[in-house]
Amino acid sequence: GPKVLQIPSHQIIDMGQMVTLNCDPVSNHLYFYWYKQILGQQMEFLVNFYNGKVMEKSKLFKDQFSVERPDGSYFTLKIQPTALEDSAVYFCASSLRQGTGQLYFGEGSKLTVL
Amino acid sequence: GDKVKQSPSALSLQEGTNSALRCNFSIAATTVQWFLQNPRGSLINLFYLVPGTKENGRLKSAFDSKESYSTLHIRDAQLEDSGTYFCAAEARNYNQGKLIFGQGTKLSIKP
Numbered sequence: 001g002p003k004v005l006q007i008p009s010h011q012i013i014d015m016g017q018m019v020t021l022n023c024d025p026v027s028n029h030l031y032f033y034w035y036k037q038i039l040g041q042q043m044e045f046l047v048n049f050y051n052g053k054v055m056e057k058s059k060l061f062k063d064q065f066s067v068e069r070p071d072g073s074y075f076t077l078k079i080q081p082t083a084l085e086d087s088a089v090y091f092c093a094s095s096l097r098q099g100t101g102q103l104y105f106g107e108g109s110k111l112t113v114l
Numbered sequence: 115g116d117k118v119k120q121s122p123s124a125l126s127l128q129e130g131t132n133s134a135l136r137c138n139f140s141i142a143a144t145t146v147q148w149f150l151q152n153p154r155g156s157l158i159n160l161f162y163l164v165p166g167t168k169e170n171g172r173l174k175s176a177f178d179s180k181e182s183y184s185t186l187h188i189r190d191a192q193l194e195d196s197g198t199y200f201c202a203a204e205a206r207n208y209n210q211g212k213l214i215f216g217q218g219t220k221l222s223i224k225p
Contacts, residue, residue, distance in 0.1 A: 001159060035213075043200065043215040056212060089155060102147065102162035103213060108155050 002026040006092050006106035007074075014114050018080035021109045023092030025075055032075045033093040033103065034067065036060055043091065049075065079111075087113045117141045118203055120216035127191050127223050135219045137201035139182040144204050146177045146184045147213065151198045160186070160199075188221075196223045 005024040013019050025032050034046040047057040049067055064083070069075040075094075079086055089108040095101035119138045127133055137146070148160040161168050163177040163184065172192075177184040184201055198220045202213040 033212075035215075042217045043202070043213075045212050045214070048212060091157065102159065104159065105149070105157040108157075110155075 002029075002104045004092055004094055004104050004106035006090075006109045008109055009107065010110040010112075012112045012114065013082060015084055016081045018078065019082055019111060021077045021079075021090050021092075021111070022074040023076070023094075023106060025092065025094030026096075026104055029094035029096050029104075031095045031097065031101065032067075032069065033095075034077050035091045035093065035105075037089045037091060037108070039088070046077075046090075082111075082113045084113050087111055116217070117205075117214050118143075118201060118216040120199075120201060120219050122219060123217065124220040125222070127221070129191060129193060129223055129225050131191055133188045133191060133221070135186040135188075135199055135201075135221075137184045137203075137216050139184075139203055139205070141203065141205040141214065142207065143177075143179060143182065143184075144206055146175075146204075147202045148175055148184070148186050149200045149202065150195075151200060151218070153197060157200075191223045193223050193225060196221060 007022045032049045035043045036046050037043045045058050046061045048055045066078045089110045091108045092106045093103040095103045121136050146163045150158045161175040165177050165179040167176045172189045174187045198218040200218045202215040
């Protein structure tokens with residue numbers, strides 16, 4: 001089926017550093033998402049993005065978080081500065097449309113903040 | 115409270131048996147997706163449902179929006195079916211495309 005690629009698969013950084021997680025969504029998809037999963041727990045919505053803009057963000061999407069997709073390249077999630085509680089697996093997803101569109105997820109980027 | 119409640123939270127089955135997983139919604143769910151998160155952590159799409167039923171091999175899923183629940187039936191369970199099953203719903207009054215996940219059912223298949 002359609003593939004969403006995420007880079008890196010795992011990153012370890014020191015608290016206070018910046019990290020950028022990259023997502024290559026399905027090629028003809030228009031809507032992009034980030035979800036957060038703390039180990040063993042359920043997936044939580046962070047943000048969705050369409051036509052260059054954030055459409056909705058949750059309470060988990062702190063001021064230190066930002067997303068962009070410059071010129072159709074990677075859809076990125078940047079955290080600056082990172083905090084210990086940012087340690088989690090971050091999943092990117094994309095869909096062709098909303099409301100009747102199936103979301104396809106990447107394999108996740110595991111972030112460990114020390 | 116839990117907008118999407120999955121049951122059971124964990125289940126252990128012998129290979130070759132059948133099982134049923136369930137999600138109850140306290141929101142007005144419009145679409146449902148079922149995923150399997152394998153031991154590596156990858157999310158595998160199983161079903162995308164508007165109200166109705168779908169079947170794929172040994173898996174069958176149903177979504178009843180009026181009664182606010184969805185089920186996933188696994189027939190003749192195999193070892194590779196082990197993992198955590200998540201249901202997730204889109205809902206009226208929520209931004210479309212925002213999936214609300216259940217807490218998962220951890221399924222272990224034993225030989």
